[in-house]
Amino acid sequence: MPELPEVETIRRFLEPALVGRRVVSVQVTRADVVAPFESGALSPRQGRGSSQIRPRALGRALLAGGVVERLERRGKQLAILADDGRAIVVHLGMTGQLLLRRPGERGKALNHVHLTWRFDDGTRLLFRDARRFGGVLAGLSQQQLHDQVWNRLGPDALTITARQLRAALTISSRPLKAALLDQEALAGVGNIYADEAAFRARLNPARPCRDLAGADWTRLAAAIRTVLRDAIAAGGSTLRDYVTPSGSPGEARRTHLVYGRGGLPCSRCGRPLERLTIGQRTTVFCPICQR
DNA sequence: CTTATGACCTGATAGC
DNA sequence: TGCTATCAGGTCATAA
DSSP, X not given: OOOHHHHHHHHHHHHHHHTTOBEEEEEESOGGGEEEGGGTOOSTTSSTTOSOOOHHHHHHHTTTTOBEEEEEEETTEEEEEETTSEEEEEEOTTTEEEEEEXXXXXXXXXXXXXXXXEXXXXXXXXXXXXXXXXXXXXXXXXXXXXXXXXXXXOSBGGGOOHHHHHHHHTTOOSBHHHHHTOTTTSBSOOHHHHHHHHHHTTOOTTSBGGGOOHHHHHHHHHHHHHHHHHHHHTTOBOSSSOOOTTSOOOBGGGGOSSTTOTTSBOTTTOSBXXXXXXXXXXXXXXXXXXX
């Protein structure tokens, strides 16, 4: 579900509520959504639940006792950093949510809540994920976060340059659409914004990357940055599950020009948009406008 | 090395 | 109403 704009919206919402707060306890309802770094995991969904870790150690790995210093995002991953050097990384997968309960606030009972952090002022943070494609990488130092986890991701898509994009993808034989979803090439673009960016750059998503010219990379990088920035301004795209930590939807869906519009008229030329599968993902584009 | 493919999960919706 | 099939924001392990 959440791509870069949704995760950034969540980050901006959570940061003022959590910075300076001490984690007094962490309730783990489903330990298998946690990937302990010490067991070899290098991403939030690697080797989850495969290691037996004692409850007390698990709480420590999930920042118990620490004071939140800041929240950082790289691509679709959100890190919570404590002032003692510890860190965790949350990945929301398709249906993951981070929900905030203010001090004294009584939210309704929810299913699929796997983790609950309690803070010293009564604030609670819930990790909820029906499909469990998301997860939390725990027990990291901030050093390890940057040197061993985020170093495996490509440059953040929000500030991607044409030069970086070309360097990462120019020799690839993959279709453009598949390449845009590769988090090692650039971090943060998912199925929605890959289609939106390709449309705005007027590039056919099925074209092999190696066929793109210099001007194509320039247009594409600019389209990616613009599409993501506009989506953040609209609070992210809510299709079904995504909500901000207060539970309200984002409005970026109104700005989609191709995603979810297969068969409908192209906003530019009026011809029907085409739908096909590229890299096992549904892809919508205009065969007239996108070359 | 790169690229392709099933697998992992639940829930909403459409069609019979 | 109820059953089955299809589809969904993502990535990982394994095969080719």
